Amino acid sequence: MSDREPPRRRVPGPARPARPVRPDARRRPGPGARPARRPAPVRRPAPRTIRLGSPRPRLRLIGLALTLVMTAFVVRLLQVQAVDASAYTAKADQNRYVGRTLAAVRGEITDRNGVELASSVDAYDITADPTLFTPKATKVADAPEQAAALLAPIIGQDTAEVARKLKTPDTQYVLLAHRQTPQVWNQIKDLKNTLAAKARTDPNTANVLAGVLAEPTNKRVYPNGDLAAGVLGWVNADGKGAGGIEQQLNQELAGKDGKIRYAQSGGRLVPTAGSAETPAVAGSDIELTLDRDIQWAAQSAITDQVKKSGADRGYVVVQDTRTGQILALANSPGFDPNDLSHANAAALGNAALQDAYEPGSTAKVMTMAAVLQENAATPLTHVTVPNRLHRGDRLFADDVDHKTWYLTLNGVLAKSSNIGTILAAGQLGRTQAQANQVLYSYLRKFGIGRPTGLDFPGETAGILAPPDKWSTSQQYTIPFGQGVSINAVQAASVYSTIANGGVRVEPTLVRGTKGPDGRFTPAPQPKKTRVVSDKTAKTLAQMLEAVVDDGQGTGNKARIPGYRVAGKTGTANRVDPATGRYRGYTSSFAGFAPADNPRVTVYCAIQNATKGSYYGGDICGPVFRQVMEFALKTLQVPPTGAAPANLPVTFTP
Secondary structure: OOOOOOOOOOOOOOOOOOOOOOOOOOOOOOOOOOOOOOOOOOOOOOOOOOOOOOHHHHHHHHHHHHHHHHHHHHHHHHHHHOHHHHHHHHHHHHHHEEEEEEEOOOOOOOOOOOOOOEEEEEEEEEEHHHHHHHHHOOOOOOHHHHHHHHHHHHHHHOHHHHHHOOOOOOOOOEEEEEOOOOOHHHHHHHHHHHHHHHHHOOOOOOOOOEEEEEEEEEEEEOOOOOOOOOOOOOOOOOOOEEHHHHHHHHHHOOOOOOOEEEEEEEOOOOHHHHHHEEOOOOOOOEEEEEOHHHHHHHHHHHHHHHHHHHHOOOEEEEEEEOOOOEEEEEEEEEOOOOOOOHHHHOOOOOOOHHHOEEOHHHHHHHHHHHHHHHOOEEEEEEEOOOOOEEEEEEOOOOOOOOOOOOOOOHHHHHHOHHHHHHHHHHHHHHOOHHHHHHHHHHHHOOOOOOOOOOOOOOOOEEEEOOHHHHHOHHHHHHOOOOOOOOOOOHHHHHHHHHHHHOOEEEOEOOEEEEOOOOOOOOOOOOOEEEEHHHHHHHHHHHHHHHHOOOOOOOHHHOOOOOOOEEEEEEEEEEOOOOOOEEEEEEEEEEEOOOOOOOEEEEEEEOOOOOOHHHHHHHHHHHHHHHHHHHHHHHOOOOOOOOOOOOOOOOOOO
């Protein structure tokens, strides 16, 4: 218990009576009087206050919402810039960046002297951006139709087709016209500028050509028109070779296209946005073996004779006997590769290499070569030629009806006797089958029934069946050039082989190539094959002179004053390619000069002459003379001056 006592509570007593207040107490404050009490202030009631709840929950809610929003932004940003960055970049580039091909300049084709036969010039591909032809872009409902009406006559296209291209959806590029000349593009630009100027001053005018653009490219041209068109070929709308050398050597000529990718806006280059470019590599130039002047002479001569004779077609081949190089390869009718729209489809290509036909008597030189090489006879061997000869299932005759001829082997060739040739060929073996096999082997060596080596598009190898497949009649017709087919270059090569001392040099059309660096690369050396001996070849050359120089020969119209000429005529029944039956004739002449020191071979063939004579000596002999004379002068080949051998044609029994 504590020492201190708890405080005592006061118990209130009875209330004291109030002291009376005098009425004048306040009015007389005198000395000693108590001051009057101030009245107690009147207390006004305190205003009521509203107590707010705690703000922290609301702040937390707002903070959470902001955090979620920021998180969404961050996640989306990461997706765009990191996860899907490449995809969005590609989409942006697709809309902003455009790419196009930089066309490589196609290589030139020249003759052996560097004269241009095919070249490339500046051109433009006319293109358009369809997104710039919409009503939204042009403020015109029919902008494609208006633009097409203006463009179609300039670029030579159908108006409806142009309008259709300008309406192509979901693309910023359409090609309206290939390889147009600079004049065409300048005309379009002038029209665009005129519309643009008018649109600036007239709000009712829209430049409906604002979306028409152009891409630089090049166009193939042939400055000599139809000259050597069968050799050169042509280039199609896609810029690829579609015939001749253009097709055969397209890879070398075409070069390698480049690429450029750049930013664009409204069809215009944005120079500050940068670009990526892979330059184009120009194609190589091709130098041919052709001589433009000799080609012109050959083409002019055969064209005139085909028209004069009313023939279906004709060809002339001119070849350097020593090198095998083809100096001219002319066809008639021809075509102009600058304008194929007016070309005859039957004239496209190179008939001198693509036509297979029976050569006729010009093939007799191969039979005589085999006979001489096999020592079965000599030029002076006597051959009695009856009016008719029965062999197998046929009765054979010569081109002219005659009494019995008493000819030397030289005379058989000079007078082009079919019967005499059959008799001579029979001496190649003890049996007809053996003779056939020997003849076949020589025909193959001369290049018959196999490609020429030119590897030319569409070239035919001709037809030479193996001897065990020869029919009864073929055993006797093949020696004089029926029952076997060749092309014109093969025929020329046979005579070049004789002129070259019995060595066959594969024909060539290309001398070499010149790359973009200007370095010339010669073509590979052609293959050479010994067919007959030099002695046999020289003997044959003397026998062929008798065909031209002897009064009894069939080739008198091929004579060239001052030069010794060796040659052979040919007139063969012609197989109509349309029916497969014999109709008309193949007329031909083949030869070389100078006969004792050969430099040039010329071969001419005309198919189905319908006016005047159809004999080879009559219609091809003059063509041979005209072309050979021009070639000898162009190549500056002098006459040899030596006297001909004048081998006898007949003998007295």
